[in-house]
Amino acid sequence: MGKIIKKIRIINFKRFKELELPFNDIFNVFVGDNESGKSTILTAINLVLSASLNKIDTLGLDSLLNIEAVKEFMTTDKKVENLPVMCIELYLNDQDNIDLNGKNNLDKIECDGLKLVCEPRSDLGAEINEVLRQDNPVFPYEYYAIRFRTFADMPLNNYKKYLSHMLIDNSSVSGEYAMREYTKDIFKNNTVNIERSGYQNKYRLYKNAFTNNVLSKVNGRLNKYSFRLKHNSKYNLETDITICEEDINIEDKGKGKQCFVKTEFALNNNANLDIILIEEPENHLSHINMKKLVSLIANTGDRQLFVTTHSNMISSRLDLRNLVLMNSNGNLPTKLKDLDENTAKFFMKAPDNKILEFILSSKIILVEGDAEYILMESFFKHVTQNSLEESNVHVIAVGGIRFKRYLDLAKKLQIKTAVITDNDKKYQENCVDNYNDYSQDGLIKVFSDSDNERYTFEVCIYKDNTSICEMIFGPRRKVLSVQEYMLKNKAESAFNLLSENSEGFIIPNYIKEAIEWINE
Template identity: 30%
Template sequence: MYISRIVREFLDDKERVAISQAHRRLKDAFKADYNVGAINERLAEATKISRKEVSISVDMSSHNAWENSLMTYIDDVPFHYIGKGEQCIVKTRLALSSKKNREATILLIEEPENHLSHSKLNQLISDISTDNSGKQVIITTHSSFVANKLGLDHLILLREAKVTRIKDLNASDFFHKLPGYNTLRLVLSQKSILVEGDADELVVQRAYMDANAGRLPIDDGIDVISVGLSFLRFLELATALKIPVVVATDNDGDLAALEKKYAKYKDVDHIKICYDPVVDRGDLVLGDKPFNYNTLEPKLVKSNSVETFNKLFGKTFDLDGLHRYMKNNKTDCALAVFSGQARIQYPEYILDAIAI
């Protein structure tokens, strides 16, 4: 349907007549084929559905039957056999290139990310961005990638009667350049807990489950989001939209720097910054650097015991060996905590974070 419509737009009357004649010659050749004749003879002998002669041929009744007989090929593969993602891209590009859409001043596009891989989605978004200048493009999407990539300077966020334009935030350029960041995930969440990495996310999720009869945070409308070191970017967005947010972060042995970093959000009632207020020190050295006793893993060991984690990991480490192992295997250790049968104790700042 898409291809025939586009073909009709490009062909003049003379070309359409020529194609129609070529199509009729193909039909005539089919009907005259010896094998088709043999089949029709068999049908005439075998069928009892009519007193008249029964035979097979191809549709000759329509002057434009060739349009209904078109089969589109992509790299010699029939269109209906190619992937759904490629089909979506082809259909969207053809729809946007039609004469009617070229003349339109407003385009409505619903969820362009459906069925697309990351690279294919990037291609499609690039086409939408570059081929529709001068038009108002309105897109519905569940994808932060789409929202970020299409230009956050034009994105209007609505939440509980509050309206914010991303372009008014200092973080707008950051989200645009790094489209993988979970802009919409934060905006659409009821409440969020921001953590630094995958290990933190797993431990916070398990701590919440232990405190809430096995329910995950998301079951209660709380999204635990790993944001790397970009807490302040997300807090700016959360402040503008009044999104309840908790930050669960390491103190890294420098409480003064941490307090300075989050001073702006100290008195914001819907934002809570959680970290251990105690700076721990020890004698362990890794390479030529002192071991940092003020990240999640050593704080977990401090709240439990060496024996607890040796049993959980199936190891026989002493204290220093356990610190080395957990530092070098953060995600594996966090996964063992998350999926383990036995419950462990959590640092106070983690418990404070999950009491959102």
């Protein structure tokens, strides 16, 4: 095993007042709603590993320090000693480096690690007091200092890095700054300091040679003025260099291709990276390129990856046991590392599994097929007078044979789940005994018609609404009866029933009971 981050501890950073989160050795896949903290974790890791004050300045301390901590301080007596401190600590595996090992961490244990601390400057106490005594004072961000240290309390800077890493932010792929920073990081991670210094020197020589040999003719006509190539911190080798694929500049390719090339380049075994951070790798990718990218990520080797995603494919193909579920409601992240191995492998292979929609929901109705799915929103509105969205209920069609795979997740994540299923002429066996292991805690309940003669959804619809079904489907029947037609054309029949919007339509009682239960 190479160099890895074992866990992170955060105090007062962005949305987290306090967080302790252990990591997997290889894959860490963060999923969750918007503003749940997925990107915050990657930003925290990136800031510590970069050890760059410029990155802090670019982001702005006012956007990094936890807003709740700031508000709480501003509503108190505003004493300097009570000002909030921001801290990010990365606990590493054994690096065999005495400069990393020590007890300079929140856990007060001897181990290897890196940290970022942002706190008020102790030498400016009087000035901070003066600011806080003003009428309607503002928070004194300007009087804070940033320190990067190891757990051995050694200084940490971007010239001496203990882990090589790369952040690939595909959410901002079109930004010129993002692309330039990415290329610069790739260049730095594939060269050493002394090598880069030599390249920079030669690049300046080439620029001077161009000025002296090529521009000399026009400069000879300009009297006291002359043309010269720019060379400063904004115009140097690292800002001018770019990445090409088959002699085509990556910036001249489409956004989807840029995303793919950036990720592929970083995952290349020659990239010399310990840690790879990837923001939303699915952005701008077609389905086929998404599959290629997932395969590329899955075969990354022994480097540690941190990925944020909204993609069902990425979440399931990288193994649900590697997922970290982030919650926008403030609850602690949830990990699925103890999920049944067969269930995890099932979702790695299952098509169109809508897995994120399921695990990020609080209430779920699972149905067998398209017919039930098409009509469920109308049924729900009729029973509750509210829409599914208003009631925060999701409906997913999964197919009867897959119910238990989803229920394994529901049980672990404590998701209230109603299963609406056919009895297939064996109600007791198929709908009661079959789900005994899932109905103990009251969060999972199976609903089906208990009459074995009413063995499937279409039969129940027909028996409860015979006259309506005969009116809609009867005139066009030549060989099949209406019920036979509905059984052979389930989705089409459901769509026609929805389109007709017939008054007096009766919802089968077991479906009504399921809707009432999930809406409690």
